[in-house]
Amino acid sequence: MQVVVLVKQVADTAARIKLADGKQDIDRQSASLIVNPYDEMAIEEALRIKEKHGATVWAVTLGEAKAEEALRTALAMGVDEAARVSAPASDALTVARALAQAVREISADIVIAGRSAADDEQGQVGTLVATLLDWPHVTEVTKLEISGSEGVAEREVEGGVEILDFSLPVVVTTQEGLNTPRYASLPGIMKAKRKEIRQIALGEDVVGQPVLAVRSLELPPPRGQGRILTDLDPAQAAKEIVRILHEEAKLI
Amino acid sequence: MDFTLAEEDRMVQETVRDFAERELGPGAAARDRDGTFDLDVYRKMAELGLLGLPIAEEWGGAGGTYLQYAIAVEEISRVCASTGLSYAAHVSLGLGSLSLLGSDVQKGTYLAPGARGQYLVAFGLTEAGAGSDAGGTRTRAAKVEGGWLLSGSKAFITNAKSAGVSVITAVTDPGKGARGITAFLVPKDTEGFYPSTSYDKMGMRASETAEIELRDAYVPDEAMLGGRGEGFRGFLEVLDGGRISIGALGVGIAQAALEASLAYAQTREQFGQKIGQFEAIQFKLADMAMEVEMARLLVHKAAWLKDQHQPFGQVAAMAKLFASEAAMRAATQAIQIHGGNGYIREYPVERYLRDAKLLEIGEGTSEIQRLVIARGLGLGR
Ligand SMILES: Cc1cc2nc3c(=O)[nH]c(=O)nc-3n(C[C@H](O)[C@H](O)[C@H](O)COP(=O)(O)OP(=O)(O)OC[C@H]3O[C@@H](n4cnc5c(N)ncnc54)[C@H](O)[C@@H]3O)c2cc1C
Numbered sequence: 001m002q003v004v005v006l007v008k009q010v011a012d013t014a015a016r017i018k019l020a021d022g023k024q025d026i027d028r029q030s031a032s033l034i035v036n037p038y039d040e041m042a043i044e045e046a047l048r049i050k051e052k053h054g055a056t057v058w059a060v061t062l063g064e065a066k067a068e069e070a071l072r073t074a075l076a077m078g079v080d081e082a083a084r085v086s087a088p089a090s091d092a093l094t095v096a097r098a099l100a101q102a103v104r105e106i107s108a109d110i111v112i113a114g115r116s117a118a119d120d121e122q123g124q125v126g127t128l129v130a131t132l133l134d135w136p137h138v139t140e141v142t143k144l145e146i147s148g149s150e151g152v153a154e155r156e157v158e159g160g161v162e163i164l165d166f167s168l169p170v171v172v173t174t175q176e177g178l179n180t181p182r183y184a185s186l187p188g189i190m191k192a193k194r195k196e197i198r199q200i201a202l203g204e205d206v207v208g209q210p211v212l213a214v215r216s217l218e219l220p221p222p223r224g225q226g227r228i229l230t231d232l233d234p235a236q237a238a239k240e241i242v243r244i245l246h247e248e249a250k251l252i
Numbered sequence: 253m254d255f256t257l258a259e260e261d262r263m264v265q266e267t268v269r270d271f272a273e274r275e276l277g278p279g280a281a282a283r284d285r286d287g288t289f290d291l292d293v294y295r296k297m298a299e300l301g302l303l304g305l306p307i308a309e310e311w312g313g314a315g316g317t318y319l320q321y322a323i324a325v326e327e328i329s330r331v332c333a334s335t336g337l338s339y340a341a342h343v344s345l346g347l348g349s350l351s352l353l354g355s356d357v358q359k360g361t362y363l364a365p366g367a368r369g370q371y372l373v374a375f376g377l378t379e380a381g382a383g384s385d386a387g388g389t390r391t392r393a394a395k396v397e398g399g400w401l402l403s404g405s406k407a408f409i410t411n412a413k414s415a416g417v418s419v420i421t422a423v424t425d426p427g428k429g430a431r432g433i434t435a436f437l438v439p440k441d442t443e444g445f446y447p448s449t450s451y452d453k454m455g456m457r458a459s460e461t462a463e464i465e466l467r468d469a470y471v472p473d474e475a476m477l478g479g480r481g482e483g484f485r486g487f488l489e490v491l492d493g494g495r496i497s498i499g500a501l502g503v504g505i506a507q508a509a510l511e512a513s514l515a516y517a518q519t520r521e522q523f524g525q526k527i528g529q530f531e532a533i534q535f536k537l538a539d540m541a542m543e544v545e546m547a548r549l550l551v552h553k554a555a556w557l558k559d560q561h562q563p564f565g566q567v568a569a570m571a572k573l574f575a576s577e578a579a580m581r582a583a584t585q586a587i588q589i590h591g592g593n594g595y596i597r598e599y600p601v602e603r604y605l606r607d608a609k610l611l612e613i614g615e616g617t618s619e620i621q622r623l624v625i626a627r628g629l630g631l632g633r
Pocket of ligand 1: 341380384623
């Protein structure tokens with residue numbers, strides 16, 4: 001069984017970011033970059049499938065050479081193989097076309113992706129890959145069980161849990177609650193360094209033309225100073241907070 | 253010259269930082285308060301592969317570099333210096349002497365399980381009467397049929413009670429001075445090997461430190477680590493490596509003191525402004541930042557020299573000396589910047605000071621480091 005995890009390198013959500021010249025991307029040179037947290041869950045889930053059923057787990061990313069850092073992290077966590085796709089892809093559709101092609105080349109049985117990337121939060125790639133492959137897919141799973149060529153996934157819906165059966169091949173995307181990703185192990189880090197990363201170069205003939213372009217990005221306005229109310233008893237404080245929310249912030 | 257860390261060095265740094273903040277941070281204050289040595293902490297570190305980080309893969313280690321190990325000690329100590337101390341004693345003293353002096357059989361029997369983290373390893377050199385003057389060792393090893401009987405006592409031994417095996421120095425050839433001292437491997441369950449209860453310490457309270465009583469403890473001939481009479485020379489080399497990790501501990505504490513002080517200076521207000529606006533506070537923080545940087549550079553250089561198999565003893569002594577004194581200054585200033593709060597246990601900075609003080613004493617006091625450095629200059633004996 002081949003399990004492919006789609007991994008994206010994103011700016012650390014805990015760190016401050018700058019915009020690149022032209023404001024169409026963040027400045028990736030100065031940013032501290034991490035594996036997208038939902039993709040870490042995808043890696044963890046793939047490793048659990050491997051530990052239970054035996055499988056070869058692939059981490060696949062699309063990006064510049066720097067994105068190989070994300071693959072090394074995946075390898076250090078225990079992934080068996082890694083591939084970097086380079087392609088003239090920019091929007092979700094072209095990225096998905098490139099990744100779908102990589103999935104075909106690896107002959108995957110299961111593809112696991114994060115529900116969305118912490119940077120652009122579009123949440124399209126997993127679904128688009130499934131659509132392009134014409135595979136069943138389950139989004140935002142909180143529980144996943146594979147047995148033979150079938151599987152069961154759970155997802156949270158308004159007021160309950162939805163339980164879905166599917167047959168392989170399948171694409172699933174991860175949601176909080178699915179698992180807690182393991183740490184990369186230190187022996188894993190050393191081994192990851194020696195591992196060769198497969199290069200998959202794709203051209204415009206595969207990825208086609210983008211249908212979306214980023215015109216410009218803006219950083220959110222800096223958060224204003226917090227205010228601390230002092231010398232009020234709880235009842236007065238509550239009254240004052242309501243007054244501020246109503247009259248000053250105009251939120252209620 | 254290139255000061256940038258390699259990609260895998262940064263991965264080690266990020267992984268250990270993340271691990272330390274999530275797994276060691278939350279309990280650090282309570283462990284310090286109660287003086288709890290929590291073996292669970294080391295089990296988690298073993299899972300990560302930390303306990304054998306710089307040991308070769310063939311002996312159960314992660315096959316990392318000494319630089320990566322120094323980075324790991326810094327990151328752990330930034331969050332919990334007590335854990336950093338027990339970790340450093342296990343790796344650089346315990347495993348360090350096994351990898352330097354051990355035969356292949358000894359490595360297979362003790363180094364590999366230690367590196368995999370199946371148990372901690374202790375290193376027993378100091379005695380009540382032999383501290384800075386480790387050549388004054390009194391513990392005796394008497395030759396008997398097939399082995400040796402060890403008798404005497406060791407003082408201030410880190411991990412002594414929990415360790416699966418302890419490296420113990422003893423006099424095999426009285427009258428030969430330092431050349432009469434030999435090292436032995438003493439497994440935990442050896443009859444006649446009695447670690448005492450842990451000391452009640454000023455700092456490093458979550459690190460285990462105990463005395464060891466040896467009452468005719470029998471070990472076989474194969475337990476001799478390194479050659480007969482080579483225990484002292486071997487330990488000097490092991491201690492050189494250990495000093496790098498004490499330096500890294502200092503960098504970790506100083507870094508933590510800097511971060512806590514910076515955060516406090518940016519929130520605490522007096523005279524209608526953040527105290528970080530006062531030049532007097534800014535200068536303290538600037539000095540702290542500079543010293544952290546200097547200490548880290550020295551530690552990294554010493555580790556790098558060791559990784560390159562170049563002489564590193566002199567730089568290691570400087571790194572240990574400077575970093576431990578920098579940690580003391582940083583912790584003292586951190587308390588000052590925190591004012592009254594700095595003196596209160598609710599804030600972490602008073603712990604930094606108590607922990608930092610050990611660094612000027614353990615693995616060779618500051619005075620001894622100055623002696624080592626001066627000798628390197630061709631002064632003294
Ligand atoms: C928490 C803790 C953990 C420890 N862990 C270990 C361990 O795992 N294994 C181990 O073997 N030991 C360990 N030690 C022991 C430690 O290494 C010794 O305490 C240290 O070497 C100092 O020895 P001493 O305490 O006998 O002090 P002394 O040697 O008595 O020193 C007293 C003072 O005299 C000064 N002094 C001594 N000689 C000279 C000189 N020639 N010139 C100038 N000044 C001098 C010293 O610098 C010091 O200021 C530990 C100690 C502590 C507190």
